[in-house]
Amino acid sequence: METYTDLLTAITPVSGETRTMLDPATGEIVGEAPVHTVEDLERAIASATAAQPAWAALGHEARSAVLLKAADAVDRSAEELARLLSREQGKPLNGPNARFEVGACAAWLRATAATELAAETVVDDGATHAQIHYRPIGVVGAIGPWNWPMMITIWQIAPALRMGNAVVVKPSEYTPLSVLALVHVLNQELPEGLLSAVSGGRDVGARLAEHPAIGKIMFTGSTATGKAIIKSSAGTVKRLTLELGGNDAGIVLPDADPKAIAENLFWGAFINTGQTCAALKRLYVHEDIYDAVCEELTAVAAAMPMGVGLDENNMLGPLQNKAQLDIVARLVEAAKDSGARVLLGGNPETGQPGYFYPTTLVADIENNNPLVAEEQFGPALPIIRYSSVDEAVAMANGLDVGLGASVWSADLDAARSVAARLQAGTVWINSHGGVDPRIPFGGAKQSGYGLEFGVEGLKALGVPQVING
Numbered sequence: 326m327e328t329y330t331d332l333l334t335a336i337t338p339v340s341g342e343t344r345t346m347l348d349p350a351t352g353e354i355v356g357e358a359p360v361h362t363v364e365d366l367e368r369a370i371a372s373a374t375a376a377q378p379a380w381a382a383l384g385h386e387a388r389s390a391v392l393l394k395a396a397d398a399v400d401r402s403a404e405e406l407a408r409l410l411s412r413e414q415g416k417p418l419n420g421p422n423a424r425f426e427v428g429a430c431a432a433w434l435r436a437t438a439a440t441e442l443a444a445e446t447v448v449d450d451g452a453t454h455a456q457i458h459y460r461p462i463g464v465v466g467a468i469g470p471w472n473w474p475m476m477i478t479i480w481q482i483a484p485a486l487r488m489g490n491a492v493v494v495k496p497s498e499y500t501p502l503s504v505l506a507l508v509h510v511l512n513q514e515l516p517e518g519l520l521s522a523v524s525g526g527r528d529v530g531a532r533l534a535e536h537p538a539i540g541k542i543m544f545t546g547s548t549a550t551g552k553a554i555i556k557s558s559a560g561t562v563k564r565l566t567l568e569l570g571g572n573d574a575g576i577v578l579p580d581a582d583p584k585a586i587a588e589n590l591f592w593g594a595f596i597n598t599g600q601t602c603a604a605l606k607r608l609y610v611h612e613d614i615y616d617a618v619c620e621e622l623t624a625v626a627a628a629m630p631m632g633v634g635l636d637e638n639n640m641l642g643p644l645q646n647k648a649q650l651d652i653v654a655r656l657v658e659a660a661k662d663s664g665a666r667v668l669l670g671g672n673p674e675t676g677q678p679g680y681f682y683p684t685t686l687v688a689d690i691e692n693n694n695p696l697v698a699e700e701q702f703g704p705a706l707p708i709i710r711y712s713s714v715d716e717a718v719a720m721a722n723g724l725d726v727g728l729g730a731s732v733w734s735a736d737l738d739a740a741r742s743v744a745a746r747l748q749a750g751t752v753w754i755n756s757h758g759g760v761d762p763r764i765p766f767g768g769a770k771q772s773g774y775g776l777e778f779g780v781e782g783l784k785a786l787g788v789p790q791v792i793n794g
């Protein structure tokens with residue numbers, strides 16, 4: 326079993342250019358990350374290409390057995406992985422944070438191993454017999470963000486491996502150590518060369534997206550980068566799954582119980598300190614219960630401890646990087662300048678180490694305010710008052726993104742009928758943002774295309790082949 330120091334040593338480069346990664350909560354050094362180059366990428370793609378046929382030939386059952394062993398390896402190193410993730414990303418160990426994320430990696434590997442994708446018979450009428458099979462693609466590229474670096478990497482690579490592909494991962498330059506450590510642990514069980522992480526910058530990501538030996542890109546990140554990847558992958562007509570940015574709306578109907586929903590509303594918006602793709606980012610509350618919802622949500626939010634990740638008491642952490650802190654600060658200032666009412670927070674301390682922004686709730690804000698219209702990706706939630714459900718639905722659908730949404734009500738049928746009118750890949754009822762390896766997940770509009778998880782997620786990592794006859 327590896328200690329934390331062993332794990333860090335195993336991923337620390339012995340030569341080549343490195344970048345010093347700092348803890349976003351304290352500014353302390355976490356470790357040295359390699360700065361891989363396009364030449365390193367070429368080597369990783371060559372190894373993946375060489376390892377893939379034998380892996381594909383193993384068949385589903387044997388590959389699933391290896392994924393189960395890889396899940397056990399994650400469990401064995403869970404605490405060390407969680408500590409490294411906490412230090413590099415900033416998220417606390419406890420709550421729905423670092424330990425939760427590492428646990429989800431093992432759970433997703435197991436669930437992916439257990440998911441069956443049989444050949445589908447589409448016609449069998451005596452005269453015609455046609456079946457769809459899903460064949461391995463070959464080598465898949467996985468490009469990920471910094472907010473849930475381990476979990477999102479697993480979401481991309483588990484179905485890719487399960488379907489008989491090799492994978493080259495390009496982690497975010499903000500959180501390379503977390504992904505390198507995860508890949509190191511998985512490689513304790515995987516055949517050599519099948520999975521590797523190339524920890525480079527945007528040039529490496531761009532080359533991966535255009536590389537002729539890569540059959541598919543799994544991308545999770547911003548809408549702007551997603552568009553760049555569509556362009557660079559066009560020359561080779563690559564398959565793409567794009568999980569892009571969101572600005573999820575929640576609509577609280579007038580019959581909801583403010584006290585009963587306050588805690589779920591809070592975690593829907595503030596999970597991972599708001600740095601979550603499908604977090605609740607705009608809350609629309611009916612005027613009849615507006616003040617009560619504001620009051621209950623403020624009570625929950627004010628009691629939630631924020632601080633350094635390794636402190637076992639904390640539930641919220643810093644922003645992962647200065648650029649994101651600046652975005653949140655700018656958007657809250659825009660809200661204040663417009664005369665919106667700050668219920669909580671909005672007053673970052675200066676001169677302290679760490680990229681902390683306090684938990685912030687902003688009421689009496691107009692729908693066209695930048696804090697509503699732009700993705701804040703941090704701990705600041707605008708709460709907008711509405712008087713008719715039609716108006717709320719129109720505001721919720723008014724942006725060009727549509728990852729998730731939620732409806733909050735005591736009446737499930739009423740909530741479902743509002744849900745059906747929302748332009749979003751997932752609509753949750755009385756919660757927001759929960760994902761499940763059995764349930765497909767993906768975006769509408771400019772939040773991307775393609776589904777992850779479950780049988781649909783496996784299909785996305787295979788080439789459909791029809792056998793007619």
Ligand code: NAD
Binds near residue numbers: 546
């Ligand atoms: P980002 O788009 O800046 O970076 C993501 C990755 O793309 C990084 O690894 C980066 O190096 C790489 N990259 C950058 N330019 C590239 C290029 N031209 N070609 C190829 N790769 C390139 O995103 P981020 O700031 O790390 O993440 C935050 C964003 O991700 C938010 O908008 C958030 O909503 C979104 N996100 C979406 C989901 C989802 O499931 N839909 C999940 C998490 C995050």
